[in-house]
Amino acid sequence: MGQGLSCRVQDEHGLFTAVQYGHLEVVKSLLHKDSSLIHLTTVYDRHSALHIAAANGQMEIVSMLLKDASVNPDCLNRHKQTPLMLAAMHGKITCVEKLIDAKANILMFDSLNGRTCLHYAAYYGNSDCLETIISAARTSQVATSWGFSRFVNIRDGKWATPLHLASRQRRAQCVRMLLDSGALVCASTGGYGFPGSTPLHLAARAGSIDCIRELLAWGADRLHRDASGRIPYLVALKHKNESCAALLDPSSAEPLVWPSPLKFISELNQDAKALLEQALMEANKEREKTILTGAGYSLPSPSHSDTGTVDDNISEASETELCGICFDQVCTIEVQDCGHQMCAQCTLALCCHNKPNPTTTSLTAPACPFCRSNIARLAVAKVKVNDFDRNLDLDLYSSCKLPKFREA
Structure with missing residues (x-):
């Protein structure tokens, strides 16, 4: 990413220009001659040297400025934006990390739209900054x-959460990260977009199949109506996003939905979670392919996060232990404490569900199909390949394209 913030203002001392372009020695020289310049701001926007350094990713200058005890890491410009907000806006991850280390307040709101640094990172799709702020x-x-x-789920001045902003701006990676961190998938806006819009309405308006896919997998309601009574399907049609409309059509098949938040599975190893997420998304892509083909649309080009081709040496290895349920896929998931193993697809069939019925007050925990004990903990299984026991190589298996999901 290029320069984040330009100094098209009168700069009689040359400080702001030096800060913008990272001329550290010039900045040091100017401050040595006149230490009061460290508190100087631009005339109109009231940007401080710290704002400009953070927005332009000038890490050395940010570090130097923060060493001065008189410099406030939460100093405000004309719009009450902090240096952290500008760094998150422009994707300057090292500056975001440095400012947070310096105790910058992540709960500050600006006066433009009442947004925080989390809103800025989500809106501009800077997922690394978003992850750091969430952490x-x-x-x-x-x-x-x-x-x-x-x-x-913090709201801005128009009652938009970071998830709303990421969905409207087609930031699928940020959408996934926010959902995984507990963002409410069916929260409604106030004045952002059309009143009463959910993230799914906004993704439908933006025409982002990737965002729609993520939202549906986390239980987004296709029948939720905005303030005008429109469901996401109608929003997609209005904005001529026909392929999105096909997926959102209430008459089309329901997608698989994550137990949210993983319902009964209280302990889920991160590697096992990644395998299950991949299997779920692949299963839903098969659903999408069927729907879009039937509607006369082609599936969008694979994104960077899509899986690659099948490794024939893995998928056809005769020595590989196969799932005892489907007798087709490699055992990749282990139920603890009973130790029984199955493939990710069969695990999904047991633990994932369609959109829950709100009238249902109690649900039955998924049970191990081999011993009928409740499934509370899942981990990556140990698999046997060519008579050598080893832990599953997640990178190797995540490069394999999973076949069409089989209903249990």
């Missing part, structure tokens, strides 16, 4: 004072 919220006083879930 900071887990480990800082935010978690105890505000509550982590409340922070992830």
